[in-house]
Amino acid sequence: MHRSPSAEAEVADELAVVRPGLVARFTAGLPGARAAVLSRLWRAFAHEPLPWIAGRGSGREELVLRLRDGRRLAGPAADPYRTDAYVGVVRLDGAAYDDAARLVTDLAVPRSAGFAAELGHSVASLALSRAGQENHPDEWPDSDWAWEQRVVDGHPYHPGCRSRxxxxxxxxxxxxxxxxPVVGLGLVPVPAAECLVTGVWPRELREGAKVLLPVHPWQAAHVLKRPCDERLAAHPLMSLRTLALPGGPHVKTALSTRLTSSVRDISVASVAASAEVSEFGQALTARADGLLHVTRTLGAAAAGSPDLAAVLRESPRVYAAPGERVVPVAALAGTGLPGSPAWRAGFARLALTVGLRLLELGVALEAHGQNLLVVLSPAGDPLRLVYRDLADIRVSPARLARHGVAAPGLPARMLTDDPVALRRKLFGSLVGGALAATVGSGAALREVLEEAVRELPRTPDVVALCEEPLPVKALTLMRTSPGTAGDLWALLPNPLRWR
Known part of the structure; x- marks a missing residue:
C-alpha cells in the first residue's frame, strides 16, 4: 500500500509536544481521514473535466479512468452526491493506494506536487480535528457558535477540506x-483619517480619534508581524476567520492565508460597498414572503489594505423567536433530522422555493452549507431561512428591472444577465452543495427534488434544474489551475434524470 507519511508524522510529532493526550486518538483517526479525503478526490476524478483524463468507463461496481499517458486508474463507482467515506482504495495500473497525497504524487500530472502536499495536510488536519471531539449530548446547543463548532470535517466535497x-x-x-477555543482578538488603533469606515462603527471600538480594528491573532503574528493586545474574547465559527462575540455581533476578520481554496482577506472595495450591499439584502428579505432573512452588515472598516480590515455583522440568531433555533445547513447532518424523509422533503421545498423565487427576481444566492442557515421550530421543523455574507451573490440588472427592483451601488463583479452564470451560482451551491450534502446521496437527492419541483412554477430556471446537467464548482480542477481566474465548473448527472 502506498502512503505519504510526512504530514501525518509532522502533526503527530508536534502534537506529542503541545497536546500529548491526543496523540493516540489522532493516530487511530488517520485511516478514516485518509478515506474521507480519498473519497472526495475520487469524486473529482470521476466527474471533473481534468485535462489529463482521456476517458471514463464505468460498470455497476467499478469506475475505470483512462489517462492520457496510457495508464489506468480504477476505483468504486462514484455517486457524485455521496458524502460518506466510501473509497478505501484506488488502483493505479494495479498498484493500490489508500492515501490521496501519495496517489497524486505518483500520478505526476501538472501541478501535482503542490496539490499532493495540500492533500497530505488535509488528511493530517482532519484527523486532528476529529481527535479532539467528544460525544455530543442529546441536547442541542444554545449558542450560535456551538452549532458551528460541530462541523468538524469541513467542506463535504473538497479534498482539501481541512487544509490549513x-x-x-x-x-x-x-x-x-x-x-x-475562545480566541482573543486584538484591537489595532488606526487614525480615523486613515481608515475607511462604512455603516455604524460602535463607540466601544473607537478610542478618541482612532478606530479600533479587530485583528485575528494569527494575522497579527504572521502577516502584520506586530504585537497585538488580545482584548475581545470571541468564539470562532466554521469559516475560522469569523467569530461570534458573546451576546453581540459576528466579526469577520482578515486572515490572509488560503483555507480550503481561497485567501481570506477583506478587500477595501468590499468594505466600501458593504452598506449598499447590506441594504440590497434587506430589500430581498421584503420580497421573500417571510421565508428568508438576510443578516445585516452593521459596520465595516479597512485601513487601506485587505490585511487590516474587519466587518461587523449581526448574528443569525436574532431572527429566531423564543424556542426556535437557527442552525447552519452544514450542521444539519449532526442533528439526525435529515434521517426523516418527511423532514428532508420539507427542507428541500423551503430551500428551493426561496432560492428559485429570488433567482426569478434576479438574485442568485451562493447558498452553500456555510452561508445558508435554517430556522427550526421547537419540534425541529424547518420554518424559514437565514442567509449571510452577500459577497459572492450574482445579480441580474435586467431581471431586477422587470420586477421593479433597483440595485444601486452593487459592485460590478456581482452583476450579470447571463442565465447560465446565474443558475450555476444557485444550483451549484444550493442543490449540488447544501441539499446534496444534507441528504447524503444521489438517490435521496432525487427523492426530495422530485417532490419539491412538483410545487414550483414552471419557469425557465425550473426547467433547467429539471432537465439539464447540474453545474457544480470543479474544486480539484480549480486547485490545479492556478493561472485561471474565476470559478471552473463540472457538470454532474441530473439527479432528476438519473436512474
Whole structure:
C-alpha cells in the first residue's frame, strides 16, 4: 500500500509536544481521514473535466479512468452526491493506494506536487480535528457558535477540506472552531483619517480619534508581524476567520492565508460597498414572503489594505423567536433530522422555493452549507431561512428591472444577465452543495427534488434544474489551475434524470 507519511508524522510529532493526550486518538483517526479525503478526490476524478483524463468507463461496481499517458486508474463507482467515506482504495495500473497525497504524487500530472502536499495536510488536519471531539449530548446547543463548532470535517466535497497551510498544530488547536477555543482578538488603533469606515462603527471600538480594528491573532503574528493586545474574547465559527462575540455581533476578520481554496482577506472595495450591499439584502428579505432573512452588515472598516480590515455583522440568531433555533445547513447532518424523509422533503421545498423565487427576481444566492442557515421550530421543523455574507451573490440588472427592483451601488463583479452564470451560482451551491450534502446521496437527492419541483412554477430556471446537467464548482480542477481566474465548473448527472 502506498502512503505519504510526512504530514501525518509532522502533526503527530508536534502534537506529542503541545497536546500529548491526543496523540493516540489522532493516530487511530488517520485511516478514516485518509478515506474521507480519498473519497472526495475520487469524486473529482470521476466527474471533473481534468485535462489529463482521456476517458471514463464505468460498470455497476467499478469506475475505470483512462489517462492520457496510457495508464489506468480504477476505483468504486462514484455517486457524485455521496458524502460518506466510501473509497478505501484506488488502483493505479494495479498498484493500490489508500492515501490521496501519495496517489497524486505518483500520478505526476501538472501541478501535482503542490496539490499532493495540500492533500497530505488535509488528511493530517482532519484527523486532528476529529481527535479532539467528544460525544455530543442529546441536547442541542444554545449558542450560535456551538452549532458551528460541530462541523468538524469541513467542506463535504473538497479534498482539501481541512487544509490549513501556515497553521501549526498549536494554532489549529487554538483557533480551529472544531476544537472549541475562545480566541482573543486584538484591537489595532488606526487614525480615523486613515481608515475607511462604512455603516455604524460602535463607540466601544473607537478610542478618541482612532478606530479600533479587530485583528485575528494569527494575522497579527504572521502577516502584520506586530504585537497585538488580545482584548475581545470571541468564539470562532466554521469559516475560522469569523467569530461570534458573546451576546453581540459576528466579526469577520482578515486572515490572509488560503483555507480550503481561497485567501481570506477583506478587500477595501468590499468594505466600501458593504452598506449598499447590506441594504440590497434587506430589500430581498421584503420580497421573500417571510421565508428568508438576510443578516445585516452593521459596520465595516479597512485601513487601506485587505490585511487590516474587519466587518461587523449581526448574528443569525436574532431572527429566531423564543424556542426556535437557527442552525447552519452544514450542521444539519449532526442533528439526525435529515434521517426523516418527511423532514428532508420539507427542507428541500423551503430551500428551493426561496432560492428559485429570488433567482426569478434576479438574485442568485451562493447558498452553500456555510452561508445558508435554517430556522427550526421547537419540534425541529424547518420554518424559514437565514442567509449571510452577500459577497459572492450574482445579480441580474435586467431581471431586477422587470420586477421593479433597483440595485444601486452593487459592485460590478456581482452583476450579470447571463442565465447560465446565474443558475450555476444557485444550483451549484444550493442543490449540488447544501441539499446534496444534507441528504447524503444521489438517490435521496432525487427523492426530495422530485417532490419539491412538483410545487414550483414552471419557469425557465425550473426547467433547467429539471432537465439539464447540474453545474457544480470543479474544486480539484480549480486547485490545479492556478493561472485561471474565476470559478471552473463540472457538470454532474441530473439527479432528476438519473436512474
Amino acid at each position: 497551510p501556515g497553521f501549526s498544530v498549536a494554532e489549529q488547536l487554538a483557533y480551529g472552531p472544531e476544537h472549541g
